[in-house]
Structure formats: structure tokens, C-alpha cells
Amino acid sequence: MPKLGESITEGTIMTWSVKVGDNIKEDDILFEVSTAKVNAEVPSPVDGLILEILFKEGDTVPVGEVVALVQLDSGEESDVSDQKISGKPEPSLEKSVSAEPSDESKPGEQVKTKAAVSVAKEESRWYSPVVLQIASESKIAPEELDKIPGTGYLGRLSKKDVSNYIEQKKKGVASPVKTSVETPRPISAPSVSNAFSDGNIEIKEMDQVQRIIADRMVQSKHTSPHVTTVVEADVTKLVNWRKRQKDAFQKREGISLTFLPSIVESTAKALIDFPQINASVDGYRVILKKHINIGIAVSLSDGNLIVPVIRDADKMSISGLALAIDSLATKARSNELKINDIQGGTFTITNFGTFRNIIGTPIINQPEVAILGVGYIEKKPAVIETPEGDVIAIRHKMYLSLSYDHRIINGSLGGAFLRRIADYLENWDI
Numbered sequence: 240m241p242k243l244g245e246s247i248t249e250g251t252i253m254t255w256s257v258k259v260g261d262n263i264k265e266d267d268i269l270f271e272v273s274t275a276k277v278n279a280e281v282p283s284p285v286d287g288l289i290l291e292i293l294f295k296e297g298d299t300v301p302v303g304e305v306v307a308l309v310q311l312d313s314g315e316e317s318d319v320s321d322q323k324i325s326g327k328p329e330p331s332l333e334k335s336v337s338a339e340p341s342d343e344s345k346p347g348e349q350v351k352t353k354a355a356v357s358v359a360k361e362e363s364r365w366y367s368p369v370v371l372q373i374a375s376e377s378k379i380a381p382e383e384l385d386k387i388p389g390t391g392y393l394g395r396l397s398k399k400d401v402s403n404y405i406e407q408k409k410k411g412v413a414s415p416v417k418t419s420v421e422t423p424r425p426i427s428a429p430s431v432s433n434a435f436s437d438g439n440i441e442i443k444e445m446d447q448v449q450r451i452i453a454d455r456m457v458q459s460k461h462t463s464p465h466v467t468t469v470v471e472a473d474v475t476k477l478v479n480w481r482k483r484q485k486d487a488f489q490k491r492e493g494i495s496l497t498f499l500p501s502i503v504e505s506t507a508k509a510l511i512d513f514p515q516i517n518a519s520v521d522g523y524r525v526i527l528k529k530h531i532n533i534g535i536a537v538s539l540s541d542g543n544l545i546v547p548v549i550r551d552a553d554k555m556s557i558s559g560l561a562l563a564i565d566s567l568a569t570k571a572r573s574n575e576l577k578i579n580d581i582q583g584g585t586f587t588i589t590n591f592g593t594f595r596n597i598i599g600t601p602i603i604n605q606p607e608v609a610i611l612g613v614g615y616i617e618k619k620p621a622v623i624e625t626p627e628g629d630v631i632a633i634r635h636k637m638y639l640s641l642s643y644d645h646r647i648i649n650g651s652l653g654g655a656f657l658r659r660i661a662d663y664l665e666n667w668d669i
Contacts, residue, residue: 240300241281243274243578250274251299251447252306261289269307273447279578287311299447369398377405390522399522448543459605463520463644467600468654470639472661474616477501478635480669492558499535499590500560502613505663507531507553510586513656516648517585519606525647534584534604535564537571538593545571546604548584588613598638608647611660614638 240250250272257269266282287309294306374384387404389396488496510517510531519526531553534546547567570576587604592615599612614637621634641657
């Protein structure tokens with residue numbers, strides 16, 4: 240099961256395009272997978288013969304789990320394929336694990352035996368190839384690896400965890416190990432079904448996408464100490480500019496000119512001014528991103544959200560941003576987004592003004608450190624300073640709210656960044 244996006248830890252197999260015994264070529268579609276972010280077709284990385292399919296349609300599989308066995312098209316393992324397809328008995332995993340390689344065994348056979356042991360030991364906990372390589376080089380036994388506490392998503396062991404453990408072990412102060420892997424579970428309210436016994440309720444299970452989104456929202460609040468700050472922006476100049484441009488833009492580009500491209504452009508400019516916001520946190524390290532890739536939250540017909548990404552948004556014109564936003568939103572709502580469309584975001588914008596909401600406190604899209612909420616634009620009476628004195632006039636106002644990670648963004652930085660976005664919008668070049 241491939242990794243289909245940041246923070247995605249599992250995928251649901253929707254349909255298989257192959258069956259046992261099929262000959263496949265590289266890039267032939269093997270199966271379709273659904274995640275919280277995207278549906279994607281998974282191609283084969285090799286030529287070969289399908290020996291076994293390990294999961295059926297509808298199964299949810301962790302990233303990194305083997306879902307099918309393919310005999311490489313090399314002719315070296317024809318006996319294995321004949322045995323598999325014909326249904327002849329094979330050596331059991333237990334025998335493979337317990338068998339000690341003889342002195343006459345070939346090096347390749349010893350490797351296979353060690354691999355079988357590794358598979359047997361790791362059934363209860365998944366490790367990335369990097370972690371396994373480090374453990375192997377440092378001669379950490381599987382039993383010892385299983386007991387190292389993990390700080391990754393859902394308690395998984397990261398490269399940093401195992402590296403820190405090795406350093407502490409060298410110093411003779413290895414951190415306490417735990418005997419089992421604990422994964423955080425969603426905290427639920429008291430059972431509604433128990434509270435209401437008159438049958439006047441309906442219980443509906445979350446679908447797979449809703450479950451993943453729920454877990455990710457809890458994980459984000461658990462990971463980042465959220466703080467939200469709000470400013471009110473006078474966007475009268477922007478509103479008047481759009482009124483003059485929208486008809487010509489519609490004829491020229493074939494799409495409507497919304498306020499969102501201007502908001503994205505202003506945000507990209509502010510991210511250039513405040514590169515500390517275009518970042519991620521890894522333990523006690525701050526990772527500053529060189530590219531400004533802005534994700535736009537898109538509401539789907541089933542009520543769920545997805546965040547396609549505009550890459551290098553700071554290098555695009557208003558027309559380019561408008562076309563990119565329209566294209567990604569259309570693809571999202573027709574379930575045609577590709578993996579690359581939802582990966583690599585460095586900052587996210589969510590526009591709840593679409594629903595005539597004025598203020599919100601959005602949750603950070605991990606592993607980013609901030610998210611901008613855009614409210615509804617309203618006409619309001621406002622005091623305007625003029626050379627002749629103060630006057631009351633009708634102005635177009637909107638609220639912008641920034642939720643940010645207080646581990647690396649303090650109130651001064653977060654407030655100055657949000658104010659800079661508002662300044663760019665208020666001083667729009669008409």
C-alpha cells in the first residue's frame with residue numbers, strides 16, 4: 240500500500256483490476272484505493288505474474304503493508320509460480336522461521352530466512368524501510384525494536400526515535416522501553432444510545448473518509464497548541480476592482496473571477512515577508528520551506544473536505560491563480576484529483592465566507608503550522624479619515640482569522656503576519 244499523501248496512514252481498496260494468474264506489465268493498474276484526501280489508481284512497479292492477492296475489495300490497509308505478491312518476470316522463480324497457481328502445498332511460514340540455515344545454504348537462502356523472521360516479528364507493528372535499515376546496522380533485535388516508544392502518528396516509530404534510542408544506548412542511558420505499542424483512540428462522549436432508551440434516535444456509522452478526517456483533526460489538536468487571532472479588513476478597493484474586471488475576465492478566461500485568487504496572492508506575498516510561517520516542526524527543529532504551496536479547502540457534495548494544493552503560488556498571476564483554483568475545485572468535486580494534487584502543501588486557506596459565515600477558528604492542516612480562515616464580505620458603516628475630517632461611509636469589510644502553532648509562532652509574529660495579509664488586501668492596486 241503506497242503512501243498517498245502527507246499524514247495518510249492507510250487506504251481502502253475499492254476495486255481490483257487484476258486477479259491471481261494474470262500477467263502484468265509495469266504501469267498496469269493493479270487496484271483503486273480511497274483515502275481521506277484522494278482516490279487513486281495504483282500502477283504496478285514491475286512486470287510479472289500475480290501470485291496472490293492478500294486483501295479483498297473494501298479492506299482498509301495500512302501504508303507499507305503488502306497487498307499482493309508478484310513473481311518477477313525473470314524466469315528464476317517459475318517453480319514458485321507453478322506451485323502457487325496449481326495449489327501445491329508450500330513450506331509454512333513457521334517452518335521458514337524456525338529452520339536454521341545449514342552451512343551449505345546459499346547466501347540468498349539465508350536472506351530469505353531472515354526476511355521471514357522479520358515479517359513474523361513485525362506483524363503487530365509497522366516499520367518504515369529507513370527504521371529497519373538503521374536497526375539492522377545497529378544490530379537492534381526485532382524484540383528490542385518492538386519495545387522502543389514511538390512519537391510518530393498513532394505511536395509509530397520514526398527515524399528520530401530509533402536514532403535517539405541508539406545514542407542513549409551508547410551513553411548507557413537508554414530511555415525506558417514499553418512492553419506494548421499504545422495507539423491513541425478517539426475520546427468519545429457518553430453513549431447516546433444508553434442515554435436515550437425510548438428508541439427516538441438513529442445511529443449512523445461514520446464512513447471511512449469521515450473516520451480519517453476525525454482522527455486527523457484530533458491528531459492536529461493533540462500535536463499543535465492552537466491559538467487564533469482575528470483582524471477586520473476593509474476590502475472596498477478589492478470589491479470595486481472585481482466589479483470592473485469580472486465581465487471581461489469571464490469572457491477572456493471562461494471562468495468567474497472570485498475574491499479567492501486575490502486572497503491567495505496576498506497570502507503568498509505575506510509568506511515571503513514572514514518565512515517563519517511557511518514551515519513545519521520536527522521535534523525541536525523548525526523546517527523552513529523554500530516553495531510556497533498553498534492548499535485550498537474544498538467542500539464536497541458529501542459534506543467532507545479535501546485540500547488540493549496550488550504549487551509555487553507566489554509565482555502565479557491573478558489569472559493563473561484563478562484558473563488553478565477552478566481546475567482543482569472541479570477535479571475535487573468530480574473525484575479526479577491525482578496524488579500530486581494533494582501533496583506538498585505548506586500553508587492552507589479555508590473560505591467559510593462561502594457559507595455567509597463571518598468568523599471561524601480553523602484547525603491546522605498538519606504538518607503545517609498555520610491556516611487562514613476567510614469570512615464573508617459585508618457592507619458596514621465605518622468612520623473614514625479625510626483631509627476635511629472624519630466621515631461615516633459604507634465600506635466592504637471582512638474578518639480574517641489565523642490559527643497557528645504556538646510552539647514556534649508567538650502572538651507578535653502571528654498577529655503581524657495576519658495584519659500583513661489584510662494590508663495587501665486593503666491596499667489592492669485598482
